[in-house]
Structures are given as C-alpha cells and as structure tokens.
Amino acid sequence: MLRMVGFGQARRLPEGKATETIYSLIRDGKHEACVEMLTSTLQDDPTSRPALSILGHCHYHLGDFDLAVEMYQRLGVLRPEDESVKLYHAQSLFKSGQRQESRAVASTITSGGALATQVARLLAHVAFEENEIATCRAFLDKCPSDDMDVVVDMACVSLRDGKHEEALTRFAEARAALGYQPDVAYNEALCHYRAKQFGKCLSSLGEIIEKGVREHPELLVGAVTEGEEVRSVGNTPALRQTQLVEAFNLKAAVEFGMGNSFEAKEALTDMPPRSEEELDPVTLHNVALINMDTDPVDGFHKLNFLLSETETVQAPPETFANLLLLYVSPAHGFHDLAADVMAEHPGLVAKHLTSDAYEYLDACVTQRTDKELATRKFDAAATKRGDELGKLSRAISDARLRRDNAKVQRLLAEYDDLLEAFIPCLMAQAKVFWDKEQYATVEKILKTYLETCGSHETFRLNVAHVYFMQSLRTTVRDKFAEAIDYYEPVVLASAEKGSILSCTAPVLANLCVAYIMTSRNEDAESVMRRIEKEELSVSKTDPSRPKSFHLCIVNLVIGTLYCAKGNYEFGISRVIKSLEPFDEKLVVDTWFYAKRCFLSLAEGLAKRVVAAKDETVLEIFNFLEEAEKYGKDTVTTSETDNSEKRTIASEARALRRMFLKLREV
Numbered sequence: 001m002l003r004m005v006g007f008g009q010a011r012r013l014p015e016g017k018a019t020e021t022i023y024s025l026i027r028d029g030k031h032e033a034c035v036e037m038l039t040s041t042l043q044d045d046p047t048s049r050p051a052l053s054i055l056g057h058c059h060y061h062l063g064d065f066d067l068a069v070e071m072y073q074r075l076g077v078l079r080p081e082d083e084s085v086k087l088y089h090a091q092s093l094f095k096s097g098q099r100q101e102s103r104a105v106a107s108t109i110t111s112g113g114a115l116a117t118q119v120a121r122l123l124a125h126v127a128f129e130e131n132e133i134a135t136c137r138a139f140l141d142k143c144p145s146d147d148m149d150v151v152v153d154m155a156c157v158s159l160r161d162g163k164h165e166e167a168l169t170r171f172a173e174a175r176a177a178l179g180y181q182p183d184v185a186y187n188e189a190l191c192h193y194r195a196k197q198f199g200k201c202l203s204s205l206g207e208i209i210e211k212g213v214r215e216h217p218e219l220l221v222g223a224v225t226e227g228e229e230v231r232s233v234g235n236t237p238a239l240r241q242t243q244l245v246e247a248f249n250l251k252a253a254v255e256f257g258m259g260n261s262f263e264a265k266e267a268l269t270d271m272p273p274r275s276e277e278e279l280d281p282v283t284l285h286n287v288a289l290i291n292m293d294t295d296p297v298d299g300f301h302k303l304n305f306l307l308s309e310t311e312t313v314q315a316p317p318e319t320f321a322n323l324l325l326l327y328v329s330p331a332h333g334f335h336d337l338a339a340d341v342m343a344e345h346p347g348l349v350a351k352h353l354t355s356d357a358y359e360y361l362d363a364c365v366t367q368r369t370d371k372e373l374a375t376r377k378f379d380a381a382a383t384k385r386g387d388e389l390g391k392l393s394r395a396i397s398d399a400r401l402r403r404d405n406a407k408v409q410r411l412l413a414e415y416d417d418l419l420e421a422f423i424p425c426l427m428a429q430a431k432v433f434w435d436k437e438q439y440a441t442v443e444k445i446l447k448t449y450l451e452t453c454g455s456h457e458t459f460r461l462n463v464a465h466v467y468f469m470q471s472l473r474t475t476v477r478d479k480f481a482e483a484i485d486y487y488e489p490v491v492l493a494s495a496e497k498g499s500i501l502s503c504t505a506p507v508l509a510n511l512c513v514a515y516i517m518t519s520r521n522e523d524a525e526s527v528m529r530r531i532e533k534e535e536l537s538v539s540k541t542d543p544s545r546p547k548s549f550h551l552c553i554v555n556l557v558i559g560t561l562y563c564a565k566g567n568y569e570f571g572i573s574r575v576i577k578s579l580e581p582f583d584e585k586l587v588v589d590t591w592f593y594a595k596r597c598f599l600s601l602a603e604g605l606a607k608r609v610v611a612a613k614d615e616t617v618l619e620i621f622n623f624l625e626e627a628e629k630y631g632k633d634t635v636t637t638s639e640t641d642n643s644e645k646r647t648i649a650s651e652a653r654a655l656r657r658m659f660l661k662l663r664e665v
Helices: 018-027 031-044 049-062 065-078 083-095 099-106 113-129 133-140 148-160 164-178 182-194 198-215 237-242 244-257 261-270 281-290 296-308 318-328 335-344 346-352 355-366 371-401 405-434 439-448 457-473 478-496 505-517 521-541 550-564 568-578 588-606 614-630 648-664
Strands: none
Touching: 018 031, 018 049, 031 049, 049 065, 049 083, 065 083, 083 099, 083 113, 099 113, 113 133, 113 148, 133 148, 148 164, 148 182, 164 182, 182 198, 182 244, 198 237, 198 244, 237 244, 244 261, 244 281, 261 281, 281 296, 281 318, 296 318, 318 335, 318 346, 318 355, 335 346, 335 355, 355 371, 355 405, 371 405, 405 439, 405 457, 439 457, 457 478, 457 505, 478 505, 505 521, 505 550, 521 550, 550 568, 550 588, 568 588, 568 614, 588 614, 588 648, 614 648
C-alpha cells in the first residue's frame, strides 16, 4: 500500500551522530540544513545550550541577524557568566541595526585578551556608524596595531576622513598580509571613487567581479542582462562574501556619475538575480534612482518605502536628500510633496541635508507660495556660493604659485564639489526668469558667473540655450552664432570620445538649427550624418540597447522650424523623413509633435494664407496612410482623459479627411 509523505516534515538529527552531523554541515557551509535540524531539537528542549549556540552561529552566517539576536539573548540568560556569548549577542545586535543596544551589551564585557580586542573593534564599529570618528579612533587605538583587521578598520576611518592616500596605503598593507580579500578590494575601489579616480575604481571593481564570477558561477552574474529567465539566488553567504552586490552598486554609481545611464542600468541588471523583496536598501535606492527617467512612479514608491520603514530598513543616508531633490526637479515639480516630507521629518532634515542643500530646497518649496521671496532666496544662496567659489579660486592660484601640489589637488576637489552644489541653485534662480521668457535677464544672471562656472558643461549648455531662444524670439541673428560657440565644444568633445549620442537630442537639434540659420548647412548635415552612423552602429553591435531617437528628434525640430517659418514644403518633408522607419520611430511622443505641423498647415490652408503644392499634399496622404497602418495599437489619450480613446491611426484618419475637404474648397 502507498503511504503519503508529509510535505515539509522537519529533518531530525540521526541518533548517536548529532555532533558529527552538525559540525560536518557547518564545515560544508550548509547552515540552512543545520538550522532545520536544530530547530526541531530546540522545540523538544527549549533550554538546550548547544542548540541555542549553534543556531545563533548559523543564523548569523545566513544573515538572519534578528534570529541570531534571539538565540544569543536566550543563551545569555542560561549562561550569564559567559562573556563570549555577550560578545556574539552584541555583534548580532550591531548587524541587525540595533547599534545602541549593541553598545550597551558590549560595554558590560570586562574580559581581557583577544576578547577585549574584539569588544574594542565592535565598539569602534558602532561609533563609526554613528559618525563618532574620534570615539572610533580611541577604541581602535586600544587594539594591537599589527592586527590586520585593525589595520583595515583604521583604513576605513581614514577613508571617512577623506584621507584617501593614507587609506589606500593601509588597505595595501592588509592585502599584502592577507592576500586577496573581497571586502578589502571593495574598500580600495571605494577609495578611488571618493578620490574621483574613476578609472582605477572600475579596474578594482572589475577584479572583484571577475573573481566572483569565476569562483561562484551559481550566482548567475549577467543572466538578467542577457535576457534569461532565472530564479533568485537569494541573499546567500557566498553572495555576501564575494562583495558582488557592493561592487555592482558602486560600478553603477560610477557610470551614473559619468553620465553613462545605460551602462549604469546594465551594472544593476548584471547583479546576481534576486526578487525585489530580497533587495538590500542600497540596491533598492539605486534601482529607483537610475530608472527614474523611465518609471518615476515606481522610483518614488521605492524611495518613500526606504524612508517609511526606518524600524526594519536602514536606508542609505543619501535617500532623504535624493527624494527631495527629485521632487523639486524641473522634470517633476512636486514642491508640495517636498515641503510635506521636510515638515514630517525635521530630524532627517538636520541629519542628512547640508546647508547648501537645505537653502536650495527651502527656496524651491517657497516658490509655491511666494515667488518673489523664492527669487530672493535663490539670489542670496547664489551670491553666497559664488563668493565661496571666488575665494577657493584665489586659494588655488596661490597654492599653484607656491607649487604646493597636494594643496592644489585638495582645493580643486573642494572647488568641484562646491561647483556641483552651486549649479542647481544658480539654474533654479535663472529658471524663474526663463519661465517668464525674460531671456535677457537670464543671460545677465549667467554672465555674472561666467568666469566661475564657465568650464561646467551644464552652465555652458544653459548659456547656449539662452542665446538660442533669444535668436528664435527676436530678429537678432548673431545670437545663433554665440549659441554655436557654446554648443559646438560640448558636441565635439562627445564626438572625440567616440559617442556623439552621449549628447542629448535637444542639444544636437539646437546646434543643427543654429548652423542652418547661419547658412552653415554643410555643418548641420555633417552632424546628422555622424548621428545616423552611430545609431546604425549601436543597433548592429548591441541590439538589446534601447533605440536611439536622436536623428529623429533633430529632423523633427528642423522640420518644425521650417513649418513655423512658413516653408511647409521643406518642413513637412523633413518631419515625415524624421519618422522613418515608421514601425520604429512613429510613437506617441514623435506623433504629438509631427501632427502639430500638419494641423498648422491645415489651418493655413483653411484661412487661405498658405498654399501647398500637389506633391506636398500627396506626400502627406501617403504618410497618413502609413501612420494608420503602423499606429493602430498606439493610444494617444491618457488614462485620466475621460474622452473617447484615440490612437495614432484614428487621428491620422481624421487628418486625412481634413486635407481631403480642404482640397475640395
């Protein structure tokens, strides 16, 4: 007779071989099986000291720190005199994020020797995480200076202090004594990152990733990027030991900081696959940040989750500031939400916002209630930071005269950091007048800081935008030439680096328009040929990469410009050309701008202020037929729109009927 087997029945220790079985499992790293067996034992005997001790050890190595805390806490009640149990309890508390509780337990340990060193290191780690650097150093000074773990700890303190060379020297000492250690290699990469040595940082990260892939192929590195359907590998001890998660996160940060958004996203998808519930706070934060341009709703949801679950999740310190900066960014403009978050979390405002960030955010949220006051706040902040930049610039010049290279490097790093903080504030001040179309005032504001910020790409592009808009809105054509002077070096620098596509499409489009408006049509065609060549190259070498719309946007802008100037024959032809091939380029956004040109022509024909040649009208009919063919499933109305759902095809049919009626008039 068949017998049913109970699903999920707990495995038990074989009689007479309990010790041998348990330690064999631990030796082989099979902590899950060990936990399963000992949990049954603990149910039979809740006061079993060996079971509590080994379960605490296994839970700790599995990363289940809350369970490890519970085991060691129960064991401590049974063995109050055993100070090693207190240490394990304190270490588990620290790992679970309960730093003050960990400090309290560790402070009760009075034993000397090796245990005293471990206690001192643990208290140093608590102080380090609480940003009590002086206290951290004091505890580390009590430890043996030749202990390599202590050397690594001291290196981390040096890194926190910004002493990158000193930290690298200590890490190199630890590597020489211990050989390759993933955590040491990661900290070396972090040193290079903080010192803005991105090439060396990526090289160090490459070593970590290469060794992790070679030694642990079961972690499935890169499988998600290659489009494979894979299971989650979980947060295993092997994953933690390899430092692969940390390495890929730092690689994403490097690429993101260098403006390589595609490579940053790829770094995160190359990471060993885990379910969203298994993601650590840093990965969750970075996924939200890097995908904000394509899925802002999900991004804001993730960032708010990190802030709301403070009792169970240790959010990265940058989370709070990044959420607020994204809320007030021009792309979103959620000033009310930013104000609410700042009001709800005054403690986080004081802890995580620098004075620069607070002044900028305060001015941004003030815009919703008092634009004049906000303008004054932006002006005050910009003046203050501009003066600081001027002082730093003079200090750099003095250091160069004294040939103090170390000081020059330090001051340059300070200058770059301050400039990065200053640019958003300056641009927000200028945007107040930009929105009012007071371009001359914007030009005046930016020219005030030309000497200070003239080398910054964002600043130069915004100066170019101001000149460009003044030329479009006035009859002063020489402003186009000045716009070219600012656009051209940025585009040429990207081209020299091997990718003109790293420039945004509007910048390329504006440059081409400026070329055309100054009778430099050959230069415009040269830029467009370069864009087309690179787009074809990328699509062939990396088909998985998202399609580029750079050439489409450039042609669409040029065509729209000609239509606005009344040259519909050339303008309409260019707009249609921009959408080829239709199955790839005819999407909601491109159709939105293309149909405006057709509507403008239809309005002019209806008012009899323009005329269209038969060839142009025939070209329009042919295009609209193609739009009907390829736009059947592309909805143009939003979900919140209560009107009848429309598609590109239905709108194309409506336009075709309109032009047929106009021909009959």
